[in-house]
Amino acid sequence: MNVIQLFSLIINRAQDIGIKNSRQTVSILGCGWLGLALGKSLLENGFNVKGSVTRFSGKRILRNSGIRPYRVVLKPERVVVDDPAFFETDVLVISIPPRRVEGIEDIFYFQIRRLIPEIIQNSVQKVIFISSTSVYSNDFRIVREDDVPVPEKNSGKALLLAENLLREQPGFQTTVIRFGGLIGAERNPARFLLKPRQSVAENTLVNLIHRDDCISIIAGIIDRNIWGEVLNACCPVHPTKKEFYEKASLVSGLPTPEFSKKMIGYKVVDSSKLIGLLHYRFKYPSPMDYLNTL
Numbered sequence: 001m002n003v004i005q006l007f008s009l010i011i012n013r014a015q016d017i018g019i020k021n022s023r024q025t026v027s028i029l030g031c032g033w034l035g036l037a038l039g040k041s042l043l044e045n046g047f048n049v050k051g052s053v054t055r056f057s058g059k060r061i062l063r064n065s066g067i068r069p070y071r072v073v074l075k076p077e078r079v080v081v082d083d084p085a086f087f088e089t090d091v092l093v094i095s096i097p098p099r100r101v102e103g104i105e106d107i108f109y110f111q112i113r114r115l116i117p118e119i120i121q122n123s124v125q126k127v128i129f130i131s132s133t134s135v136y137s138n139d140f141r142i143v144r145e146d147d148v149p150v151p152e153k154n155s156g157k158a159l160l161l162a163e164n165l166l167r168e169q170p171g172f173q174t175t176v177i178r179f180g181g182l183i184g185a186e187r188n189p190a191r192f193l194l195k196p197r198q199s200v201a202e203n204t205l206v207n208l209i210h211r212d213d214c215i216s217i218i219a220g221i222i223d224r225n226i227w228g229e230v231l232n233a234c235c236p237v238h239p240t241k242k243e244f245y246e247k248a249s250l251v252s253g254l255p256t257p258e259f260s261k262k263m264i265g266y267k268v269v270d271s272s273k274l275i276g277l278l279h280y281r282f283k284y285p286s287p288m289d290y291l292n293t294l
Contacts, residue, residue: 023048026222027089029072029115030096031062034130034182034214038093039067041215050086076110079118087122091222094166095130098158108158112165120171126227127166127174128218133207133234135160135178138265145178145230145273163230173227177217180234180269183290184211190245190252202242202259207234207269208287220278229277234269237286244287251294 026042028035031051039049043066051062052072059069070086072079074096081087094115098108119127134156135149151157166174183189217233220226242259249256274280284290 024091024222025050025089026091026093027086028052028067028093028095029074029086030094031058031067032095033186034211035093035095036061036065036067037185037211038095038215038218040065042219043067045219050089052086074111074115076107076114079114081118084118084122087118087124089122089124091126091128092119092124093128093130093218097130097132098155098162100155104154105158105161109161109165112162116165116169120169125172126222127172128221129163129166129174129176131159131163131176131178132156133178133180133232133267133269135163136267136269138267140265140267142268142270143232144270145232167228167230175221175227176230177214177221178230178232178269179214180207180209182211182214183208183287187211188252189287189291189294190248190254199258199260200241200245201262201264201266202240203261204241204264204266205238205268206241206244206287207238207267208244209234210284210287210290212283216283217274217278217280220280224278226277229273231274231277232269232271233274234271235282235285235287236271236275237288238268239286239288244291247288247291251291 023046025048027050028039029052031039031053035051039051039062042049049067050070051067052070053059053062054071054073056071059071062069071082072086098104101107133143134153135151136143136147137150137152149160151160163176167176214233246256
């Protein structure tokens with residue numbers, strides 16, 4: 001450990017002592033595009049926030065945002081953490097999507113498995129796991145939380161294994177949020193169009209959600225103590241891909257994609273359980289509402 005790392009450790013410890021028995025603390029494992037914005041929002045609403053990155057260079061971004069920075073790397077064989085105080089928290093938010101690599105089902109499973117002792121040893125009672133609607137298959141139907149998920153992609157399989165592993169732990173309560181495709185600030189809504197692919201099935205329905213709604217939903221779960229649940233989280237309005245991507249290409253200045261009338265498998269994600277439990281009103285009920293702001 002060099003001098004800079006030691007100084008950072010001392011500062012973090014001092015801050016932890018100062019906040020003990022005061023405001024509620026949330027640790028965010030994975031401060032990427034969603035996690036960083038979540039941390040900033042929680043800070044503005046009076047929470048103490050700890051955030052993790054995988055590189056020491058990323059800690060500066062967290063520190064400049066007012067988030068207490070830590071380096072945490074989940075490996076299949078162990079957890080690498082520069083300061084275990086990261087896990088001294090009231091709520092742990094796990095926001096680390098599985099990587100797109102071969103064998104990710106086993107890799108991600110063991111990453112989460114190695115994390116569990118850290119949660120238990122630090123007496124963390126409440127966990128939020130950020131999952132995805134990719135755990136559901138595309139078989140032309142509405143999907144709800146009580147359906148049996150049958151993932152088609154390896155990333156979806158990895159997420160489902162991790163969900164089940166966390167939810168079966170008796171030492172803490174986990175609420176799983178299955179977010180749809182994320183849209184919002186700094187993400188080109190037409191990024192889908194930039195990928196080399198065949199024509200887009202025009203009548204397939206989209207399952208998307210804005211980052212602002214993601215953040216509000218996570219905060220609502222913490223505020224209302226909604227634990228031990230599985231929740232779908234998507235815009236309640238599902239336009240067709242033709243409607244959404246034609247408008248997205250227009251506002252982004254990109255060429256309109258080719259559309260096909262061929263019907264391919266899709267799903268419609270029902271978020272009514274979340275809306276009922278949180279009494280939640282979406283800021284963007286339809287992804288088209290977001291496009292209208294651009």
